[in-house]
Amino acid sequence: AQSVTQLDSQVPVFEEAPVELRCNYSSSVSVYLFWYVQYPNQGLQLLLKYLSGSTLVKGINGFEAEFNKSQTSFHLRKPSVHISDTAEYFCAVRGSYIPTFGRGTSLIVHP
Amino acid sequence: EAGVAQSPRYKIIEKRQSVAFWCNPISGHATLYWYQQILGQGPKLLIQFQNNGVVDDSQLPKDRFSAERLKGVDSTLKIQPAKLEDSAVYLCASSFGGEAEAFFGQGTRLTVV
Numbered sequence: 001a002q003s004v005t006q007l008d009s010q011v012p013v014f015e016e017a018p019v020e021l022r023c024n025y026s027s028s029v030s031v032y033l034f035w036y037v038q039y040p041n042q043g044l045q046l047l048l049k050y051l052s053g054s055t056l057v058k059g060i061n062g063f064e065a066e067f068n069k070s071q072t073s074f075h076l077r078k079p080s081v082h083i084s085d086t087a088e089y090f091c092a093v094r095g096s097y098i099p100t101f102g103r104g105t106s107l108i109v110h111p
Numbered sequence: 112e113a114g115v116a117q118s119p120r121y122k123i124i125e126k127r128q129s130v131a132f133w134c135n136p137i138s139g140h141a142t143l144y145w146y147q148q149i150l151g152q153g154p155k156l157l158i159q160f161q162n163n164g165v166v167d168d169s170q171l172p173k174d175r176f177s178a179e180r181l182k183g184v185d186s187t188l189k190i191q192p193a194k195l196e197d198s199a200v201y202l203c204a205s206s207f208g209g210e211a212e213a214f215f216g217q218g219t220r221l222t223v224v
Binding site for chain 2: 004034036041042043044045046049090092098099100101102103104
């Protein structure tokens with residue numbers, strides 16, 4: 001089986017500050033890892049994905065994530081957030097099992 | 112390129128009624144997914160199609176939920192009869208293949224009263 005744990009349900013941060021959203025996973029097989037963003041009343045949009053190769057993955061809107069196999073983590077980071085980054089962020093994993101999403105982290109950017 | 116289309120956007124029904132959702136995936140995408148997203152939770156996969164065949168429906172409550180993808184393109188998800196706990200957003204997604212990036216529709220928000 002596989003699972004995803006997003007350690008923070010809510011992360012408040014001031015505009016232009018750095019942010020890290022944490023994601024840990026468990027799986028008995030090799031996995032692909034994804035981060036999605038969901039704005040209110042919208043579907044999910046892919047931010048970035050790790051399939052293989054370099055463990056540092058760059059995505060859209062200035063986000064990046066680092067795959068750490070030994071710590072089974074895939075934390076999402078952005079060096080300077082904007083008000084428009086306020087949204088729900090989901091970490092997801094897929095391997096030989098069905099795609100599994102975390103419960104989500106609500107990023108709240110204050111002016 | 113047109114995205115994944117879903118309808119309706121919102122639906123309110125009484126418990127024990129039936130409801131159906133429709134999804135039109137991105138053209139050429141062989142894989143189609145239906146997810147259930149309950150408020151405050153991440154999406155949970157209900158069923159995955161590859162063309163018109165079912166790849167996985169292990170989390171689909173088959174006593175009340177059904178889905179089909181005739182001709183390997185559009186898909187419908189039906190709930191009959193609905194329960195209060197079925198209130199959620201139902202998301203459809205599609206991809207070129209099982210391991211490729213999935214593109215999501217805007218979802219259908221179902222409220223069962």
